[in-house]
Amino acid sequence: MAVNPPALTAPLPVPGFKVGTASCGVKSPDLKGKRTDLTIIAADVECHAAATFTQNRLRAACVDLGEQAVNAHGAEIRAIVANSGNANAGTGIREEEWARMMITSAASALDVDAHQILSASTGVIGTPFPIERIQNGIREAAACVSDWQDAAHAIRTTDTFAKWTSRRFGDFTITGIAKGSGMIHPNMATMLCFIATDAPLARQQLQSILQQVVGKSFNSISVDGDTSTNDTVYLLSSGLGLGHQPLPDTSAFEAALTELCIELAQMIVRDGEGVSKFVTLNIEGAATEDEARHIGRTIAISPLVKTAFAGSDANWGRILAAAGNAGIAFDANKISLKCDDIVMMQNGNLHPDYCDEAGMAVFARPEFTITLNIGMGDASATVWTGDLTHEYITINAEYRT
């Protein structure tokens, strides 16, 4: 039950890329043929690549291998191979071997070198990885007769809708797909995003732009702050037509990529487990953007705030208290807080016109915006989050996912 899932138009194909999917039965052999769970995104040429990965200290082997490949061979990448249904994380002595086998199988099926492959896995942790079923799926998917929409379906775990979007940037295209039910997922299934473009950017530009953009998009959402072991964003640029000369001005590309990633990130929140409210947190008046974002993320993970959202209870003292837990100084005499157009506090004081009924009416909306000004400076950030509901407990406590 997602909150206002967008009506998506078909993703745009990206020159230089083709897509394949397969149904391997990763999670269980019974599921073979019933749902797709393997994806290949293959490029006709060597791509420049950028990536960001989970900050969890227990990273899956595929994350380590992906980071090594981007660092050592980031101008020669030919494909991404990804499976859902099993994260190949916490699987012990064979974890790295299995991750390497997945890569070498994809390289062999696509007739490229193993160092040109990036991989990602998502699903249950601590369960042996069914490498043979996955190798069979890789051979099938390598025919690359699917499209981006198929790929967006194949990387899902418990997502209730597939997530994709595209942007045009001058003569070029950017298409991205993502999966995830927020930062929190059954069995730590993963937030994944794969983005392809034919825009002529060099890898150094790609990496710095991606880091900026991920900060403003995927790192600005939270369902409840459980970062997975496998989170990965890959960005590939085929550079078809114009090659990989550094662009003198990357601002238009960065703007388009930011829009694309924010749209995908918001889809993940809208599809967050049990989420019934979509809430935008604008944090203003901070000394730095990082501090503003940290306050927003701290509010976004507070169970007391999230249950108040769920209960349509304008219990705004919980928002202030959660903000105080970010460990960042406030000017108590300058704090202002409003929800949509209803002002609760202004310049550190209870607003004389505020009444609880007006606050309750805003909190009852399926989408609303909270704006908190902490009076310390001019920097701001926006974070998107959902509420914490009975359905969330049911999903994560009552069924083994």
Add this chain to the structure above:
Amino acid sequence: MAVNPPALTAPLPVPGFKVGTASCGVKSPDLKGKRTDLTIIAADVECHAAATFTQNRLRAACVDLGEQAVNAHGAEIRAIVANSGNANAGTGIREEEWARMMITSAASALDVDAHQILSASTGVIGTPFPIERIQNGIREAAACVSDWQDAAHAIRTTDTFAKWTSRRFGDFTITGIAKGSGMIHPNMATMLCFIATDAPLARQQLQSILQQVVGKSFNSISVDGDTSTNDTVYLLSSGLGLGHQPLPDTSAFEAALTELCIELAQMIVRDGEGVSKFVTLNIEGAATEDEARHIGRTIAISPLVKTAFAGSDANWGRILAAAGNAGIAFDANKISLKCDDIVMMQNGNLHPDYCDEAGMAVFARPEFTITLNIGMGDASATVWTGDLTHEYITINAEYRT
């Protein structure tokens, strides 16, 4: 519905202290006479005092004033005055004035100086403080005809049972009372603990011992990581009989105080909102005790871990992933994990004898212990937590508390 609440024996009186309570109707005038909500702990002599306070950056004025009093007059303290039902936090321009009025009223009623009073408030945030009703209650409570058990009842907000305990240490007594439903409370009502002793310790000793002990007790519990604006622990020593000469060996006192605080801290977890499981997290093999505790606290706030507890689901991959989110390095080849006597991982590998049924049987118990060794050193720490249940959502989303 608390988890195995202890059968408490009567708290021991402490030489030099007397206790008073009153019913003011703080939360609502209708409640006057129906439940007590004001407490005075008064000493016959000037006490040495130590304290620890919330780390929340939005602290209530009473916390600031309490800290100033302990720092400036920590050898002359005569009383603690505390109310439940309203935290006097986030109340704007009159917050400090109201907090001072509460202190001066208590000083006047007890015929001591205002700088000799410590205060604490707990309850709803952002609601004007009913100072006149509280002043009336202070005058009534100042007769000091109650006992510690009455005081433990009067500081409760949504606690389902009153929390107290005593220890003997040589010829001396330590008695403490606490309130809280974990780190999380309706409307950020507060974790409070007041401890009195007649042991002959000087304030410098008291403060350093209290900080050590709070780290191992109250700072080692979590219901869901929402630190309140008003958390306060006060420790008063009357030094009756032997004065306040520094004790040459404080280890016996520290051991008794540690036992007392752990017992009270565990009571708070057992009474955590919606908690149906009491879980002990032993983190071993860390480089430092602080790192071990940080990992334990990170596991303890993970909604995925806590819903797995609630569902009696031995979904132990969630525990590893949550531990990885603490940002502390692990030796992946040395990780061991067990729950009670069932081993899931040993030396970084899936344990060959582990079966899910055995794990499930442990997770179905109302109390169990998880032991995680991260293979980096010899330090360890213990953290206590509960699960995240439908009842928690009901308490915090469906009723305004």
